[in-house]
Amino acid sequence: MLSLNKQQNSKSTEKDPERILVVKLYAIGDFIMSLPGLAFLRRRNPDAEIHLLTGSIIAPLARCSAPVNKIIQVNEKHFTERHRSLSLVPLISRLRKQRYTRAYLLHRVLPLRLFLLATGARDRIGQGNSKMGLTDTVPFETGRTEHDAERYARLFGWTGSELLPESFASIPEYPSDSPIASAIDSRPIAVSPGGGKSSIRDMNWKRWPAQRFRELIDLLHGENINTVVLGSREDRNVIGDVLDNLPHTSTDLVGRTSLVDVAAILSGCRMLITNDSSLMHIAGLVSTPSIALFGPTDPSRIGIYPPSPYHRNLISDGTPCRPCHPDRGIKGCETAECMFSISLESVWEETRKLLRETETQRHSVSD
Secondary structure: OHHHHHHHHHHHHOOOOOEEEEEOOOOHHHHHHHHHHHHHHHHHOOOOEEEEEEEOOOHHHHHOOOOOOEEEEEOOHHHHOHHHHHHHHHHHHHHHHOOOOEEEEOOOOHHHHHHHHHOOOOEEEEEOOOOOOOOEEEOOOOOOOOOHHHHHHHHOOOOOOOOOOOOOOOOOOOOOOOHHHHHOOOOOEEEEOOOOEOOOOEOHHHOOOHHHHHHHHHHHHHOOOOEEEOOOOHHHHOOHHHHOOOOOOEEEOOOOOOHHHHHHHHHOOOEEEEEOOHHHHHHHHOOOOEEEEEOOOOHHHHOOOOOOOOEEEEEOOOOOOOOOOOOOOOOOOOOOHHHHOOOHHHHHHHHHHHHHHHHHHHHHHHO
16 A cells, blocks of 8 residues: 555656647648758657647648647638637637647737637747737847748747758558559659649739640650649639640649648659649658749748759749748739749750759669
C-alpha cells in the first residue's frame, strides 16, 4: 500500500508537457511556407505537445507534413463568414481545457486575435505592430526583402543565425491499379494552368493566359511527352479551353484529386509547370522540379523555399509596375501585362532546358 502511494505521489509531481497551439487555418501555399518554422519550433521544444489548428482543406496535407503532435481540424468558413461565428463557442471551450501556455497566430486578422484571446492561452504571439489580443508581437516587415518562410520562422523565435530545417511530406503509397498510380506511370510533366484563389481572395491576374498553357501541352505532345493537368474544381471554370479536346498524351485530373493525391502525383512527375500557386509549393515539398510563372508577385518572397536550381522562376521582363503587392494588398489589374508578357517561347525553352538537366542528374544518380 505504501509503495502504491509513493508511485501515485511520484506521478502527481511529474510535470505535464507544455502545450503549444499554432493557428493556420487557410492558404495552402502559406501553410507550406510555415513548415520550416514549425520544424524549428519542434526542434526547440522537443518535449512540448504542439497542436495545429487548421482548416478542412489543409488538414489532410498537414497530417503527412506538419511536425506536430495533434491536428485539430475545423471548418475554416466558421472563421471567414461572420454569420457562422457563434459556432466557434464549442471549439473555444475545448481549447480552453487544453490550458495552452503559448499560442502562435499565423494570420494578421483582428477577429482571429480575439479568437486566440478567447482560448485562454497564457502567451499569445502574432505579427504586426499592435498588440490587440496578443501578449507579444513580431514585426511583419524587417526593412529587407525576406521570404515568407523566414517571416513565419521569426514568429517562432528564429533569428537567422542557423539554417531552418527542411520540410517534407510522407506520402502514402497508392495501389498500382489506382488512378493516381496510373497517372504517373509514364513519368509525365504536370501542368497547372489555374491557381490564384484562396479562401479569402481571388487573384486571377496571377494566371498566365490559359491558351498558352494549352499551346504548351500541344508542344509537349509533339515531343511525345505525356502530361497530367492538375487543379481544383474551381479551376475548371477558368481553364475550360485548356481541357477541351486534350491530346491522348494528356490526362485531365482537374478537380478530381485531394491535396494528398496531388502531392503523390507530383512526386512521380518529371516536373511541374505552373502559375504562382499552392501546387508550386507542393512541388517543392515533394522535391519535384518546377517552372513557376511570376507576374504581380515576388518569388524572392513567396517562391519555393529553400531556393533550388531545380525550381525555376520565369518573371516578366520590361514591366516596371511589378511586383505590385509588397504589402500583401494585391491590387486588381485590368491588363495583367506582366503575365501576358511571358512568352510561350521562353517557357518552352526553359522546359526543354530543365528536362535535359533533370534527366542528366537522374542518370548520374542511377549509375
